[in-house]
Amino acid sequence: MSSIRHTAPLAFSISADNQLLIGGLTATRLAARIGRTPCYAYDRALITARIAELRTVLPPDIHLHYAIKANPMPAVVQHLAGLVDGFDVASGGELKTVLDTPMAPAQMSFAGPAKSANELQQAVAAGIVINVESERELRAVTAIGTALGIQPQVALRVNPDFELKASGMKMGGGAKQFGIDAERVPAVLHELRTLDLQFIGFHIFSGSQNLRAEAISEAQEKTLALATRLSQHAPTPVRLLNLGGGFGIPYFPGDQPLDVAQVGERLAELLPAAQRDLPLAEFVIELGRFIVGAAGVYLCRVVERKLSRGQVFLVTDGGLHHHLAASGNFGQVLRKNYPVIVANRVHPETEPELASVVGPLCTPLDVLADKMPLGHAQEGDFIAVLQSGAYGLTASPTAFLGHPPPLEVLV
Numbered sequence: 001m002s003s004i005r006h007t008a009p010l011a012f013s014i015s016a017d018n019q020l021l022i023g024g025l026t027a028t029r030l031a032a033r034i035g036r037t038p039c040y041a042y043d044r045a046l047i048t049a050r051i052a053e054l055r056t057v058l059p060p061d062i063h064l065h066y067a068i069k070a071n072p073m074p075a076v077v078q079h080l081a082g083l084v085d086g087f088d089v090a091s092g093g094e095l096k097t098v099l100d101t102p103m104a105p106a107q108m109s110f111a112g113p114a115k116s117a118n119e120l121q122q123a124v125a126a127g128i129v130i131n132v133e134s135e136r137e138l139r140a141v142t143a144i145g146t147a148l149g150i151q152p153q154v155a156l157r158v159n160p161d162f163e164l165k166a167s168g169m170k171m172g173g174g175a176k177q178f179g180i181d182a183e184r185v186p187a188v189l190h191e192l193r194t195l196d197l198q199f200i201g202f203h204i205f206s207g208s209q210n211l212r213a214e215a216i217s218e219a220q221e222k223t224l225a226l227a228t229r230l231s232q233h234a235p236t237p238v239r240l241l242n243l244g245g246g247f248g249i250p251y252f253p254g255d256q257p258l259d260v261a262q263v264g265e266r267l268a269e270l271l272p273a274a275q276r277d278l279p280l281a282e283f284v285i286e287l288g289r290f291i292v293g294a295a296g297v298y299l300c301r302v303v304e305r306k307l308s309r310g311q312v313f314l315v316t317d318g319g320l321h322h323h324l325a326a327s328g329n330f331g332q333v334l335r336k337n338y339p340v341i342v343a344n345r346v347h348p349e350t351e352p353e354l355a356s357v358v359g360p361l362c363t364p365l366d367v368l369a370d371k372m373p374l375g376h377a378q379e380g381d382f383i384a385v386l387q388s389g390a391y392g393l394t395a396s397p398t399a400f401l402g403h404p405p406p407l408e409v410l411v
């Protein structure tokens with residue numbers, strides 16, 4: 001049991017024959033169906049259940065958006081089109097993916113620094129909301145709107161004057177490449193009056209991967225206050241306030257799941273005052289990993305069980321070229337093990353052994369699990385890296401060493 005203890009609560013069920021069940025299929029059956037390993041598999045029912053959980057705990061007036069960079073697989077995005085209220089994209093490529101869904105363009109927004117003229121043109125022509133990151137971008141969008149004869153819909157991305165505490169990745173506060181510094185925003189709103197644009201509102205995203213409800217609530221409270229303050233300089237009433245997201249998921253031993261119900265309760269207390277101050281505003285929370293992270297596994301196969309000076313290595317066909325985050329090289333300071341299990345022997349039959357799961361690359365960085373308690377795995381067994389539904393394949397250097405990319409399936 002110790003190999004799975006720290007993943008609690010394990011999102012996936014276990015079959016009667018002790019296998020991980022993904023989309024109702026055992027790991028063995030799924031791998032046979034896909035035809036090869038390694039692969040990423042995302043469980044449709046788990047994604048649906050996650051949205052239902054969020055709908056239950058968040059105030060009903062909150063609009064829920066999916067930030068697709070967490071997992072842009074087209075089938076996943078299509079599935080979510082029927083479940084969330086909007087999509088947030090950060091490139092022309094992501095824009096194409098969401099425009100292929102039935103979601104209304106008015107419910108989509110485009111953030112990110114250094115948007116190209118071509119991307120801005122696509123966004124204006126699509127009629128989506130552009131989260132403008134700088135004064136230069138504001139002027140570029142205006143010129144594109146004039147050239148196309150379309151009035152662009154613009155929200156200002158604000159770099160807030162506070163941080164999201166205890167966050168895995170800080171995206172706002174202090175000096176940042178994202179957004180317009182809050183103290184500059186009144187002047188920018190003033191300039192906006194002279195431009196042929198439709199001002200929609202504000203986008204304030206302070207951070208990512210946060211497991212502390214109090215920290216998220218505190219940031220939301222400050223975000224609402226900041227938006228209310230800035231709205232006094234706006235040319236027209238605020239119709240959209242994107243509060244960001246930052247809801248984290250547990251990856252490592254000792255991580256406690258975010259108390260999302262507590263976040264929802266606190267937001268329900270804060271929202272009425274904000275709705276009084278910004279009566280026409282739609283309030284949006286944008287989430288990526290919280291929606292898809294726990295619903296995905298990376299599945300690879302043990303090619304060789306190797307003993308080196310007493311240490312067990314499970315040499316697999318999968319590695320960091322497919323799953324950089326699990327190797328500890330995507331934003332981690334100290335390497336920690338992702339939740340990894342032997343997918344066809346979930347509950348170890350005997351006392352777990354310490355084993356390292358490594359990949360096929362000629363680099364010592366290619367480690368998926370380092371001296372981790374695992375059931376005794378044999379050649380041909382399946383290894384599953386859990387919590388892999390977000391920032392997996394598309395956050396990995398697939399070209400490194402020239403192995404084929406993994407398949408992705410939604411089951």
Ligand SMILES: *Cc1c(COP(=O)(O)O)cnc(C)c1O
Pocket residue numbers: 067069070088090111205208209244245246247286287288289290390
């Ligand atoms: C990356 C990003 C998100 C999603 O972050 P998660 O940690 O996956 O929830 C949301 N909004 C913006 C602007 C982002 O850049």
